[in-house]
Amino acid sequence: MAQPTRVTAAFIIIGNEILSGRTQDANLAFLAQRLGETGIQVVEARVIPDIEQTIIDTVRELAVRVDYVFTSGGIGPTHDDITADAIARAFGTETFEHPEAVAILERHYAEGEFNPARRKMARVPRGASLLENPVSSAPGFKIENVHVLAGVPKIMQAMVDMLLPSLAGGAVVESRTITVLIGESVIATEMGDVEAAFADIDVGSYPYFKPGASGTSIVLRGSNIAMLDEALATITAKLEARGIEIWAGDHK
Amino acid sequence: MAQPTRVTAAFIIIGNEILSGRTQDANLAFLAQRLGETGIQVVEARVIPDIEQTIIDTVRELAVRVDYVFTSGGIGPTHDDITADAIARAFGTETFEHPEAVAILERHYAEGEFNPARRKMARVPRGASLLENPVSSAPGFKIENVHVLAGVPKIMQAMVDMLLPSLAGGAVVESRTITVLIGESVIATEMGDVEAAFADIDVGSYPYFKPGASGTSIVLRGSNIAMLDEALATITAKLEARGIEIWAGDHK
Numbered sequence: 001m002a003q004p005t006r007v008t009a010a011f012i013i014i015g016n017e018i019l020s021g022r023t024q025d026a027n028l029a030f031l032a033q034r035l036g037e038t039g040i041q042v043v044e045a046r047v048i049p050d051i052e053q054t055i056i057d058t059v060r061e062l063a064v065r066v067d068y069v070f071t072s073g074g075i076g077p078t079h080d081d082i083t084a085d086a087i088a089r090a091f092g093t094e095t096f097e098h099p100e101a102v103a104i105l106e107r108h109y110a111e112g113e114f115n116p117a118r119r120k121m122a123r124v125p126r127g128a129s130l131l132e133n134p135v136s137s138a139p140g141f142k143i144e145n146v147h148v149l150a151g152v153p154k155i156m157q158a159m160v161d162m163l164l165p166s167l168a169g170g171a172v173v174e175s176r177t178i179t180v181l182i183g184e185s186v187i188a189t190e191m192g193d194v195e196a197a198f199a200d201i202d203v204g205s206y207p208y209f210k211p212g213a214s215g216t217s218i219v220l221r222g223s224n225i226a227m228l229d230e231a232l233a234t235i236t237a238k239l240e241a242r243g244i245e246i247w248a249g250d251h252k
Numbered sequence: 253m254a255q256p257t258r259v260t261a262a263f264i265i266i267g268n269e270i271l272s273g274r275t276q277d278a279n280l281a282f283l284a285q286r287l288g289e290t291g292i293q294v295v296e297a298r299v300i301p302d303i304e305q306t307i308i309d310t311v312r313e314l315a316v317r318v319d320y321v322f323t324s325g326g327i328g329p330t331h332d333d334i335t336a337d338a339i340a341r342a343f344g345t346e347t348f349e350h351p352e353a354v355a356i357l358e359r360h361y362a363e364g365e366f367n368p369a370r371r372k373m374a375r376v377p378r379g380a381s382l383l384e385n386p387v388s389s390a391p392g393f394k395i396e397n398v399h400v401l402a403g404v405p406k407i408m409q410a411m412v413d414m415l416l417p418s419l420a421g422g423a424v425v426e427s428r429t430i431t432v433l434i435g436e437s438v439i440a441t442e443m444g445d446v447e448a449a450f451a452d453i454d455v456g457s458y459p460y461f462k463p464g465a466s467g468t469s470i471v472l473r474g475s476n477i478a479m480l481d482e483a484l485a486t487i488t489a490k491l492e493a494r495g496i497e498i499w500a501g502d503h504k
Contacts, residue, residue: 016454016456016473017456017458017471018280018281018297019284019293019294019295019296019297020284020285020288020293020294020425020427020473021280021281021282021283021284021285021288021294022281022427022471023281023458024278024280024281025277025280026276028270028273028277028299029270029273029274029275029276030273031273032271032272032273033272033273036272036273041271041272042271042272042273043271043301044271044298044299044300044301044306045270045271045298045299046296046297046298046299047280047296047297047298048296049295049296050456054296076436076437076457076459077436077437077440078436078437078440078443078444078457079440079443079444079447079448079455079457080443080447080454080455080456080457081457115437115438115440116440117436117437117438117440117441118437120440136461152459152460152461154461173272175272175274184328184329184330184369185328185329185330185367185369185370186367186369188329188330188331188367188368188369188372189369191330191331191332192330192331195331195332196331202268202332203331203332204268204269204302204332205328205330205331205332205333206269206275207328207404208404209388209404209406219269219274221268221272
C-alpha cells in the first residue's frame, strides 16, 4: 500500500505588534487546526517584524522548504503595510495595480470612500492570483506557493476558510487523547515504551496543573489510523494494568 | 550623547502541541512585554517541533544573531522532553546530572516521589548554570546566551521573572498610543508623514473592528522619549487640524 503523502506548511506572522507583546497572536492555532483537518501539517511558524529584508529572507527560506507558506499581516492601506512589496521582491518581481482587485474595492466602498490609501490594497506582485476576502473585501494573493493573508483574525480566518478547498492535502494526522489524574513522571516509562513500539505514532505528554486536579494528557498523533488505535489500546492497557484510572479520553 | 544600546532577543517555542493548534501559546506576549520593560527587544520568535536536529539548527542560527535567546518547552520528565540534550549538542557538548539540580529536586519531592523520570530533569548541558523555578522546582538552565525555560505558562513566566534582574538591558522602547474612531486609510497620509519625519520612531497603524466602534489605534514606538513625545504632538496636531477627534490615548 502506498504511504499517504506528507504535506507541509509554514506560517509567517508579520507584525511588530505581535513581537512587542502588545497583541496576542490568534491565527496560528486556527490555521494549524484547519490545515491539519485538510491533511497539511504546519511544521514551523515564525513571528517577524515589519522589515522588508526580513520578510524577503524568511519567505525565500521557507518557500523552498515546505509545500505551502502562509503569511498574515501587513497588507492594509497604511505606510507600515509593506508585505506585498516585500513578497514581490522575494520572487524577483514588483507589485502592480491588479484590475480585478480595483474592481472589487470599487464595488465594496461607498461613493467617495475609495481613497488613494485604500487603492494601495489593489497592488499585488506580478503573476499573483487574488485570494478572496469575504469580510472586508480587500483581497489577499497567492504567488508560487505563498499565500498572503490579512492579520486581523476575523479577516484572516475567513480568508483561510475560503481558500482551503483549493489546497491539496495529504495524509490527515488524527489524534487520540487520554487524561489521567497523576503526574507525567509516574507514567513516563509507559509513554516512552509506546512511542518506541509504534514508529509512526507521536506520543505527547502534556501535564496540567489546576487546583485540586493536576494530571497528564497523553496525546497520540499519527496518520495510520489502525496503528493509532492500536497504540491507544496499548497505552490504555499498560495504565490499567498498573491500576491507574483513565479519567477522560478516547479510550473505549 | 552616546546612543543607548539596542539589545535584542529571540524566542524559540518548542512544542508539537503549539504547531498542531492544540494549544495556544501564551508565553511570547508575556516574554516580549517583560523584556521590553528591561530594554531588550524581541526581534524574532519561532515555533518549532520536538525534533532534535530542528532544535539544534534553530538555536545555532539565532544564538549568533541576537544578544539573548530564550526557549520554552521540552524540559520535563518524559520521552518527548528532548530540549536539554538538543541544546547540549547545539553547543558541541552533552548533558550531565547536575548535583545542585538533584539536590533541589530531592528537597522538592516527598519521600519516594523522586522517581527516575523526575531525575532526568536534573540533566543539563556541561557548562550550563541553573535557572530557578519557583513554581515546580525543576530548574531551567543557561548556556552561553541561551536561556532554557519550561513550557507551562505559569512556570515559564515565574522563571522569567526570576531571571530578569540578571539580564543587561539597553534602551527601553516606550510607546504612545492614540485612538481615533475612523478607518486607518483616512489618516494614512498623516501617519506616513510622521513616520518619515521622525526617523527613529516606528509608527504602527492597528485597525480594529467592533460593532458600532471601528477605528484605528496609532502606536508610536521609540527609545528617544523626547522625540517620541514630539512625534505624538505632531500626529495629534495633524489630526486635530483636520477636525478628527482623538477618542482615547496618551495625547495631552
